Amino acid sequence: MMNLFVLQLLNGVQLGVLLFLIAAGLTLVFGIMDVINLAHGVLYMVGAYLIATFAAATGSFWWGFLLMLPAAVLVGLILEFVVMRRLYARSHLDQVLATFGLVMIATEAVKIIWGTAPLSVPMPDVFSGSIPLMGPLKYPVYRIAIIVAGLAVGLGLFVMVNYTRVGMLLRAGATNRSTVSALGVDINRLFAVVFTLGAVLACLAGALVAPILSVDTGMGESVLILTFVVVVIGGIGSVKGAFLGALLVAVVDTVGGVFGPIWLREIMDPAAAGQTGRVLAPMLVYILMAVILSVKPAGLFGRTA
Amino acid sequence: MSDATATLTAPRRALTGRLKAALVLFVLFALMPPLAAALNDPFYVLIGTRILAFAIAAMALDLILGYGAMVSFGHAAYLGFGTYAVAILASWGVNDLVLQILAAIAISAIFALVTGAISLRTKGVYFIMITLAFGQMAFFFFISLSAYGGDDGVALMQRSTVLGMDLLKSDFGLYYTTLAILVALFVLCHRIVGSRFGRVLTGIRENPTRMEAIGYSPFRYQLTAFVISGCITAVAGVMLANQAQFVSPAFMSWHRSGELIVMVVLGGVGTLAGPIAGAVAALLLEEWLGALSEHWKLFFGVFLVLMVLFSPRGITGLLEKAGIARRQE
Secondary structure: OHHHHHHHHHHHHHHHHHHHHHHHHHHHHHHHHOOOOOOHHHHHHHHHHHHHHHHHHHOOHHHHHHHHHHHHHHHHHHHHHHOHHHOOOOOHHHHHHHHHHHHHHHHHHHHHHHOOOOEOOOOOHHHOOEEEEEOOEEEEHHHHHHHHHHHHHHHHHHHHHHHOHHHHHHHHHHHOHHHHHHOOOOHHHHHHHHHHHHHHHHHHHHHHHHHHOOEOOOHHHHHHHHHHHHHHHHOOOOHHHHHHHHHHHHHHHHHHHHHHHHHHOOOOOHHHHHHHHHHHHHHHHHHHHHHHHHHOOOOOOOOOO | OHHHHHHHHHHHHHHHHHHHHHHHHHHHHHHHHHHHHHOOOOHHHHHHHHHHHHHHHHHHHHHHHHHHOOOOOOOHHHHHHHHHHHHHHHHOOOOEHHHHHHHHHHHHHHHHHHHHHHHOOOOOHHHHHHHHHHHHHHHHHHHOOHHHOHHHOEEOOOOOEEOOEOOOOOHHHHHHHHHHHHHHHHHHHHHHHHOHHHHHHHHHHHOHHHHHHOOOOHHHHHHHHHHHHHHHHHHHHHHHHHHHOEEOHHHHOHHHHHHHHHHHHHHOOOOOHHHHHHHHHHHHHHHHHHHHOOOHHHHHHHHHHHHHHHOOOHHHHHHHHOOOOOOOO
16 A cells, blocks of 8 residues: 555656646746747647657657757747747737647647657667665656656756846746836847747657657647646746646646545445546546635735736 | 717617627528528538537627636536536436426536636636636546446437427427527527626726726626526537537537637627627538548638737628728727
């Protein structure tokens, strides 16, 4: 029982780290540009497809990973320049519609280019296999590598946001856009940097997870909504909130999914507990969101609007 | 002096203009089935029923999106409640349309009341994302509901009966019943928008702080509108289940919520009749592009992006730009 709990906790942390990478970009885009971007989940999918393509072409995960990064930057810049740039001054409704259109375009384009069959990405040799954790419990090295890589990126982001000039502008932009602009900062360039940074982080998450998931066109959708929940819980514009929100959501989702039915069995008969658990488990994160929002409407670290 | 009377009568003229537009639409809807029969293509009647059902949902969404500035991205959930009200009651042997509609409205009212109360504590981007999340919650609930087919959904053995009559058995009967419901609900929505309640709602849309200052609580009015809108959407779901004779969580995916918003914007936000036309346009475009290519979503997406970038006011905006329709308000 304890082993199962530790295992699920680790899985939760691993999912949380991925969610954080996606949510960090999304929360910055929301907070600084006040733009709602439904196509953010698509970028996660594109990252996975890019690494799948490059890894297959070069025969190596590492080359695929290295080639994926500049490609992700390019995707972010193009998307910002062609569509997003024109949406900043628009209403949220327009942004919803245009980025909803982008989701349709990207999903179909991926189907046309790569087909509908799922792709797979080879696991890098260094990280294959499992290591013993405690007693008979083993855990895949690659998943631990994801956690470490995600935490490293998170730390880098933390340093960047809090101790660099760009980070200072980001924080200032999230607090008061027009003042930053009035002080002579090229706000358009700042926006382009923020959006591209977010796009690269989402692509990175997709690339990291590609070896342990099958890469298909549905992968962006499932993660998009969870990321929204993370951003809402953490508070829009707060990277710290995104980090804690991501871990909270992911751990509740994975641990609750497995242990919900087990705990329910204490208070009702097994058949009913299994049934209720199956129905309740996927709803847990939304209930969590509802509870947090009814206490703090602007999220854990959000400013009250 | 003449200026003052012009501004006083302008909204009324716009209102009657919209009523006329709605009347034209309803007459066209009524003429469609005989025309399809004359063309010997009764399949159009079924597609027509689908369009009418979505028109009801789009109009309901417009009630809060257009008049209350609440961009709900979770309205497909209510479509789903309507469809599952039919499936679940039918499996218990309750086939009456009226009872099914009442059940759909009851469950939707509860869901809208709870999720609306939480969502309305926030605004803007938060509101969009939270309604989306609650919509997904309902979606996952029905996916894990294995008694009713889970992910695969469940086929309906027969259409609903109306107070013991087989009114919906023929496609024509179903079509005209749906049309009658659409007209009745349009009249209801029109009355709501024109009532004191509707004016307060519009006032809150324009300036919540001022409305609060003169003694209205925005939250209560917005929540009431949110619940009404959800309930009307559920009625659309009941008709949709009868049209498809099949119920699955696919009716409530977030793409569906997005499509409803597309219909409203396409037809013109805050016009009631516009979203009905928008539903017709969006679904016909889907059918047409779908017949053209299996990758129709690509073209639909391009169309959406271009529409937003180049014609921010939808079809109504395009018509106004071309000088065909008079600019309203």
